[in-house]
Amino acid sequence: MDARIILSEATYKLPIQPNTRYVLRLYFYPSDYLRYNISSSYFTVTAAKITLLRNFSASITARATTQAYLIKEYSLPPSNSDTLELTFKPESKATFAFINGIELIPTPNGMFDTVQMIGLMSSEMDITGASLETLFRLNVGGSLIGPKNDTAGMGRTWYNDMPYIYSGSVGVVTSIKKGQHVKYDRIPHYIAPIQVYESARAMGPDGLEVNSKYNLTWKFSVDPNFTYVIRMHFCDFLMTRPNQRIFDIYINNQTAQGDDNALDPVGTAGAGVPFYKDYGIFVRGKADILIELHPSMFSQPEFLDAILNGLEIFKMAASRSLAGRNPELSSMLAADNMIVIAGAAGGAVGFCLVAAILIVLVNRQNRRRNQRPPCPHGSSWLPLRGSSMSSNSDSNHLSSLAQGLCRHFTLSEMKRATQSFHESNVIGIGGFGKVYKGAIDEGLTKVAIKRSNPQSEQGVNEFKTEIEMLSKLRHKHLVSLIGFCEEEGEMCLVYDYMALGTLREHLYDSRKGPMGMLSWKQRLEICIGAARGLHYLHTGAQYTIIHRDVKTTNILLDDKWSAKVSDFGLSKTGANMENGAVSTVVKGSFGYLDPEYFRRQQLTEKSDVYSFGVVLFEVLCAKPALDPSLPKEQVSLADWALQCKREGRLVELVDPHIKEDIKEECLNKFADTAEKCLNDSGLERPGMGDVLWNLEFALQLQQEEDQEGGRICERDDSK
Structure with missing residues (x-):
């Protein structure tokens, strides 16, 4: 900040x-x-x-x-x-x-020594005195390793390698088996954390002939006319003797290890023993580094396979400079009016990052303001309809399907429904703008009308996204979009009216008073309803839809206390997702943002799962996701709840209004579910369907205990 x-x-x-x-x-x-x-x-x-x-x-x-x-x-x-x-x-x-x-x-000074130069016969280069820039650091086949888990206090972050896989096959991911141990016999511990060597990416099932016909390949974009140091980490914990797995290594189509010098990890270091190899290559005009592994046909190993555990790429200073050129913007980015909202990371990212990353990144609208007539109220929104803004014309930027499924309201209808947007009708304020209570159809239908704020960071893209998404979605646990208004510089969205407001209001909003407090059973049912809505988004539509802003203010309650997920302005559809993820700038809300999404900027449905895990602890503890007034270790509810759970003290955080009503087995199941949602690795988090099943099971445990009449989770004042 x-x-x-x-x-x-x-x-x-x-x-x-x-x-x-x-x-x-x-x-x-x-x-x-x-x-x-x-x-x-x-x-x-x-x-x-x-x-x-x-x-x-x-x-x-x-x-x-x-x-x-x-x-x-x-x-x-x-x-x-x-x-x-x-x-x-x-x-x-x-x-x-x-x-x-x-x-x-x-x-440690022993981090760098000599490297084998590729393309020069038997040439080695001394890099003990070299200045280097770290470009890539990957835990190949494994999950992200954060700075806290790095060795020697160096605070390095090791990312998953999947975004850089370039071959037709991604191979298989393998991990060390229970009872096996990595033995640091050849290298110091500070070279890489043990987790790097406990997982790997290999080519596939042993002995498959198909392995002889392709390379396991990674591709990286770099600056031309520099020498690069490529450090490859190996630890073969699957093979037990030499000559079982031998493979060639190619860097930019040049042989680093091959023929009679092919790499045999077990033969080089021993079974389960980590080691690394440093290679150097000068990249000329081609601004890419291609790393390929291929089974050695020359050595005739027992299995046709290759393996890699970790990978680092460093740029070496040339003429006392590491500076490269600024990257060129793609034609799409160069022409686009980009408004980038970066969310702050909560949970395992830590409070220092929460305080550091947020707000508006780039706003290039100033150049375009002179190209279009200003909106009447001074807004810088780009009009959906072009300059005419006719109330009777259809939006040029909305699909015909979306327009056909939504009502189009005039601005006069919006003013009539809200008494000219009178402040007494305001029922909430969000990133898009104020939300008003209103009535349409001669006052017979109550609605909630979200009106754009021209100073808000959420604008035309979020407006369009909300309409395109919700017009095609109908589910009991999703807020229904009735229609929209886009006229005279105003943008309004019209929804079903949720009489009981947001979930957050009923957890720790003092204005609600005792009547606003939810029972434990009500909270469980609300969580289940929200989980059903998110599960539908992830699996029930034509493409996966990632909400991207799951939080207690976006879970609304109707007059029957039924939960409905709302606010789809930041949502992403998975129509163009590759490998289950989509690269995107980070958006979200304080305290709820998936740390893996934050670090990798690779969005998956597991990012919603993480946010929902924060919601679960918020429901259990009736505390906000972030509270800067608390001591540092308690600021992030996700971090603090996880710590208390691991120490067996979670019951201390449970909302006093419900503590005596929660049954022990139900609490354990609920807390275990929330903890799994908050796993630092998205791969280790459950899907929303599993979350839903676990919450329904927790409710069943609560109901069974209620029938038996036993209250189990009580405060023990003797401790």
Whole structure:
């Protein structure tokens, strides 16, 4: 949230230990700060007389890579100095530099030694004194490993490799079996955490002839005209003796290991023993690195297979510079009016990231304001209908199907329904704008009318998404969209009226008073209803629909206490999803955002599952997802609830209004379900169908206990 704006050359002098290699991380969140337009930020960064960035635009880089924020990591060689000078210099008087965070960590000097150069016969290069930039760090075949689980306190993050798989087959993921152990006999522990070596990606079932006909391939985009260090991590915990699995390694179609020098992991290190190989390659005009593994036909191994556990790629400084060019925007991004809303991460991401990442990233509407007549109330919305804004014309940007399934209201009808948007009719305020209670059809039908706020970050895209999504969806546990109004710069959405408001209001809104408190059974039934709505979104429509903003204010209650999921302005459809995920800029809400989505910016339906896990703990504890007034470790409800559960203290967090009514078996089942939803790895989280089944089972356990009349979960004042 905070940045230092640098208008002229400025230098940080950071104390360091002489003769020690350091990792330097620079954190950039490209946003408009005060009067400074981020599109005017171009600057150079140097450290230890090495140019790290030149003419760098964090805004262009973030947009081109669809990143919400940027972390630049460098490995700086040992020096005799006791001070590291880190200099930021704007490119001109019309530009500025900025920085959000600086991290400097001492690392063991043995991290880098020599590398085998590819394409040069028997050539090795000494890189002990090289300056390097970390480009990729992957836990191949495994889940994300966060900074807390890294070794030697280096705070590295190891990402899953799936986004970089380039071959026709992704192979198979394998993990160490129970009772097996990784043995650090050849390398120090700080090279990589043990989790990297406990999982791997291989080619497929042993001995398949098809393995001889394809390569297991990864592809990475890099800057041309630099030397790159490729570190490959191996640990074969499946084979037990040499010559069972031997394979060739190719980098950019050049042999790194092959023929009589093919790699045999067990023969090299032993069964279950980690080791790594460093290769160097100079990339000329082709700005890609292609890494391919293929079973060795020359060595005639017992099985036709290859395996890889981890992968790192580093750029090496050339002429004391690591700087590359700013990436080029695609034609779509260059032409698009991008409004990027980055959600703050809750849960396992930690409060420091919650405080660091949010708000508006890029807003290029200023250029377009001069191309269209302004809206009457000063809004900068791009009109859905073009400049005419006729109340009788259909929207050019909505599909004919959506228009056919929705009523089109005039602005006069909206004013009549809400008494000209009178403040006394306001029943809520959200990211899109105010929500009014109203009545249509001569006052016979109660409705909720959501009116756009021209200063809101949610605009025309969310308006269109909501209409396109909800017009085609009909489910008992989804709020029904009745129609829309788009006229004279106004955008309104008309929904069924939910008489009892939001779930959050009935959990810890003091305005509701004692009558607003929900019983435990009511809360269970509401959670089940919401889970049914989300399950329908994930599996019941033609394509998977990811809500992307699941929270207690988006779960509404009708006059019969039936839960309905609402607010689909940020939703994504899975029509174009590949491998079950879609790359997208991060959007969401404080405290509910999936940490894996936040880090990888790969959205799946498991992101909704994570958010729903936060909702479950919110329902159980009647506490907000984030409460900055609490001690640091308690700010994030997800983190605090998980910690208390693991320590056997979760009952202390349970809402006192329901504590004596919850049965022990029901509580355990409910809490276990919430905990599984909050798993840091999306692959380990249950699907929404499993969540629904577990909640229904928890309700059954509660009802059975109620019939038996036994109250089990009571406060023990003796402890």
